[in-house]
Amino acid sequence: xxxxxxxxxxxxxxxxxxxxxxxxxxxxxxxxxxxxxxxxxxxxxxxxxxxxxxxxxxxxxxxxxxxxxxxxxxxxxxxxxxxxxxxxxxxxxxxxxxxxxxxxxxxxxxxxxxxxxxxxxxxxxxxxxxxxxxxxxxxxxxxxxxxxxxxxxxxxxxxxxxxxxxxxxxxxxxxxxxxxxxxxxxxxxxxxxxxxxxxxxxxxxxxxxxxxxxxxxxxxxxxxxxxxxxxxxxxxxxxxxxxxxxxxxxxxxxxxx
Amino acid sequence: xxxxxxxxxxxxxx
Numbered sequence: 001x002x003x004x005x006x007x008x009x010x011x012x013x014x015x016x017x018x019x020x021x022x023x024x025x026x027x028x029x030x031x032x033x034x035x036x037x038x039x040x041x042x043x044x045x046x047x048x049x050x051x052x053x054x055x056x057x058x059x060x061x062x063x064x065x066x067x068x069x070x071x072x073x074x075x076x077x078x079x080x081x082x083x084x085x086x087x088x089x090x091x092x093x094x095x096x097x098x099x100x101x102x103x104x105x106x107x108x109x110x111x112x113x114x115x116x117x118x119x120x121x122x123x124x125x126x127x128x129x130x131x132x133x134x135x136x137x138x139x140x141x142x143x144x145x146x147x148x149x150x151x152x153x154x155x156x157x158x159x160x161x162x163x164x165x166x167x168x169x170x171x172x173x174x175x176x177x178x179x180x181x182x183x184x185x186x187x188x189x190x191x192x193x194x195x196x197x198x199x200x201x202x203x204x205x206x207x208x209x210x211x212x213x214x215x216x217x218x219x220x221x222x223x224x225x226x227x228x229x230x231x232x233x234x235x236x237x238x239x240x241x242x243x244x245x246x247x248x249x250x251x252x253x254x255x256x257x
Numbered sequence: 258x259x260x261x262x263x264x265x266x267x268x269x270x271x
Contacts, residue, residue, distance in 0.1 A: 044264050045261055045262075045264065046264070047268070124270055125270075126268040126269065127269045127270070128268050129267075129268070129269075157259055206259055234268075250268075252261065252262040252263055252264050252266070254260060254261050255259065255260050256258075256260045
């Protein structure tokens with residue numbers, strides 16, 4: 001059986017909120033290392049990969065592999081009943097029909113309990129090759145969100161060009177063009193404001209801004225976001241969570257002109 | 258115009 005207790009419901013609420021517009025039905029794969037999820041959007045352009053390590057829960061118990069097929073719209077409805085600060089416990093039997101969610105208020109003696117019916121989801125599982133990326137950019141997640149939103153006002157696509165000079169986000173649209181360039185930057189007092197660019201070779205790739213803006217819904221999960229790029233491979237956008245847990249998005253590039 | 262690629266080109270099915 002599965003029993004996983006989160007100190008704050010907020011974490012799961014934010015994760016589900018960040019991915020629910022990209023993917024609808026997904027398997028939450030539970031085993032003794034934690035709870036993982038991998039799902040592609042309908043058009044096979046973007047992929048979300050979530051890992052909540054067992055250390056992110058206390059306690060965490062999962063004796064055998066359990067796949068919880070959950071509709072994220074249903075999960076969102078139930079999670080709306082949880083306060084951000086509530087303690088959240090997920091429970092399921094070994095061959096479950098339902099997943100049980102318990103929300104406990106730390107301040108009052110209120111306990112709420114919900115069951116969500118599970119679905120059989122035959123999900124295609126993709127192997128993601130280990131990649132040595134040509135460029136890795138760490139930057140404030142709010143900055144990335146702002147750049148994507150600002151450029152989306154002009155264009156559907158953004159080119160991300162990484163060179164020794166820095167990283168340039170540029171777009172061209174009907175009304176004109178725009179770009180934002182960031183250089184490496186260290187803020188001793190506020191490390192969350194750092195921009196770090198790790199480059200082995202110059203990279204230039206073009207991506208759909210609609211998807212990037214969608215990924216940015218995860219911004220509240222982490223002060224920093226990591227972008228990993230290599231020519232002609234999907235972009236990796238990573239939001240690191242505590243205890244080596246993470247929320248990652250992959251986005252296929254656009255080609256041609 | 259740019260053509261959107263899909264992930265199937267890059268990631269293998271398991």
